[in-house]
Amino acid sequence: xxxxxxxxxxxxxxxxxxxxYYHGYLLPHHQLMTYFNEDNINGFEVVAxxxxxxxxxARPLEAGLGYYFxxxxxxxxxxxxxxxxxxxxxxxFKERSPVYIHQSVSVGLxxxxxxxxxxxxxxxxxxxSHINAFVILSMNLRADFGPVSLSAGPSMVHMSNGNMRQPNxxxxxxxxxxxxxxxxxxxxxxxxxxxxxxxxxxxHRLQFFLSGGIRQLSRKIPNYxxxxxxxxxxxxxxxxxxxxxxxxxxxxxxTEGRETFITRISEEEIPPWHMAVHLSFERIYGRLSIxxxxxxxxxxxxxxxxxxxxxxxxxxxxxxxLLLNLSIKAHGLKGDFIEFGVGYGFER
Numbered sequence: 044x045x046x047x048x049x050x051x052x053x054x055x056x057x058x059x060x061x062x063x064y065y066h067g068y069l070l071p072h073h074q075l076m077t078y079f080n081e082d083n084i085n086g087f088e089v090v091a092x093x094x095x096x097x098x099x100x101a102r103p104l105e106a107g108l109g110y111y112f113x114x115x116x117x118x119x120x121x122x123x124x125x126x127x128x129x130x131x132x133x134x135x136f137k138e139r140s141p142v143y144i145h146q147s148v149s150v151g152l153x154x155x156x157x158x159x160x161x162x163x164x165x166x167x168x169x170x171x172s173h174i175n176a177f178v179i180l181s182m183n184l185r186a187d188f189g190p191v192s193l194s195a196g197p198s199m200v201h202m203s204n205g206n207m208r209q210p211n212x213x214x215x216x217x218x219x220x221x222x223x224x225x226x227x228x229x230x231x232x233x234x235x236x237x238x239x240x241x242x243x244x245x246x247h248r249l250q251f252f253l254s255g256g257i258r259q260l261s262r263k264i265p266n267y268x269x270x271x272x273x274x275x276x277x278x279x280x281x282x283x284x285x286x287x288x289x290x291x292x293x294x295x296x297x298t299e300g301r302e303t304f305i306t307r308i309s310e311e312e313i314p315p316w317h318m319a320v321h322l323s324f325e326r327i328y329g330r331l332s333i334x335x336x337x338x339x340x341x342x343x344x345x346x347x348x349x350x351x352x353x354x355x356x357x358x359x360x361x362x363x364x365l366l367l368n369l370s371i372k373a374h375g376l377k378g379d380f381i382e383f384g385v386g387y388g389f390e391r
Contacts, residue, residue, distance in 0.1 A: 057228030059107070063088040065198065067218030069116035075168050079117045084216050086113025088179075090130050095329070104328055105132035109149055111179065111200070115157075115214060120166050122157030124202060124214075126177045131328060134185075141187040145194060148333065150357060153177035153202045159210050171208040171259075176371065176381065177201070181220065192224040205371050205381030206258040213378070245390035248278045248286070252368050254384025260298055268297035270380045278323055288323035292338065299343070314344040321354065330360040334370075350374060364388050 065086040071077040092107025107130045115121035128151020135144045153175050159167045183196030198220050203213030255271035272295070278288025299315045321338030336354040356370035366386040372379045 057226050058091065058093045059105070059224050059226050061088075061090040061092070061194075061222055061224040063090070063194075063220045063222035065111075065113060065200075065216075065218040065220045067198075067216055069121075070215040070217050072215070073168055073212055075166060076116075079120045079166060081117050082114060084113055084116065084218060086111060086218070088112075088220075088222075092130055092132070103134065105130065105145075105147065106328070109151075109179075111149075111153075111177075113200075113216070115155070115216075120157060120164065121170070121214070122155060124153050124155050124177075126153040126179075126200075126202075127151050128177055128179070131331075131333070143185055144182065145185045145196075146182045147179070149177075149179035149181075151177050155202065155214075168210050169212040169214055170202070170204070171210045172204045175202040175204045183220070183222075185224075190226045192226075193222075194224065195219070195221045203378055205256070205378045206260075207256070207381060209259045209261055209264075211378065246280050248280065248288075248388055248390050250276050250278070250366070250386050250388035252276070252366070252384050252386035254368055254370065254382035256380050256382045258298070258380040269295070270297070270382065271295040272382060272384075276323060278325060280327070284327040286323075286325040286327060288325065290321050290323060290336075292319040292321060294319060316344060318342040319352070332356075332358040332360075334358065352379070358386070363390075 065084060065088065067084040069076065069080050069084060071080055088109055088111045090107050090109040092105050094103045094105050109126075109128050109130045111126035111128070112123065114123055128149045130147055130149045132145060132147030135146060155170055155173055155175060157164055157167060158173055159165070159169075159171045178201045179198055181196060181198035183194040185192050185194040196219070198218045200216040200218065201213060204211050252272070252274040254274070255269065257267045258270055259267055273293045274290055276288055276290030278286045280286040294317050295315055296317065297315050299313055299317060317340055319338050319340045321336045323334055323336045325332050325334045334356040336356065337351070338354065339351050352372055352374050354370050354372045356368060358369075359367045361367060364387055366388060368382070368384040368386050370384075371381050
């Protein structure tokens, strides 16, 4: 696959620098969050990015790095958040118009200045760790004025640690944001592009992933428990950047079938395995893929605890057949655990 964005006179590709102002509120999902939510959210974001057109000529991909900072509704209890992350964005409904819709997904890590502490910050019942997964979803109306673009729209910011440390109810921010982008280089308008796209790609893929992580069940139980999975998956790539598939999961969970009491976990001897099936919806950006996988637990040793789950994943292709995997599994709207893993695939 080959592609090019029109280069500037010195041979370099144009790049964007964006600055955003956020204003919104903390979305409470716990009674104490409502009580301690004192301030509106005010924050800012800086993003440096470039556009790549080889994946879809009609909708070039924006890829870059960003930094986010804001308060969290209560300085003493929730503190502030610093986020560092990768940004993926795309234009929709542009078609040579200077006014269009721009959407983006940002995924990375955050540092929360305040977390739950049994002695010093007992009222923070939502975040038990300083380091957390960090996600921004946004959609904006954007207008181009030569090398300058102005944007405004809604966004959702989420941070949690995937049950690696309790408590882990997570923090969600609902914001409106306004921003300005300046494009450096001769490519002041993204309408002018050189496109050379090879439409040939492998359609059928069979992949296997081995992943693992840890989880904590309660802030009153200090123990950490291992989790892991072996996943086999088939997918059909029906466009350059979209694929559908299904798979079978063999899951190890040291807490399988156990009940939690106030300060301990039940000691029942239940085999820590279960099996599940899942569907897969994949968006492909070159070597990087974003996946959403709804699934269902189909077998447990005790014959109970069947339930539906959801998994979101990031995968990066190191080589033609070797992949890295980062995923978070959730039961309902609550995250269960985060997994890190490697995979091997076959294509034809």
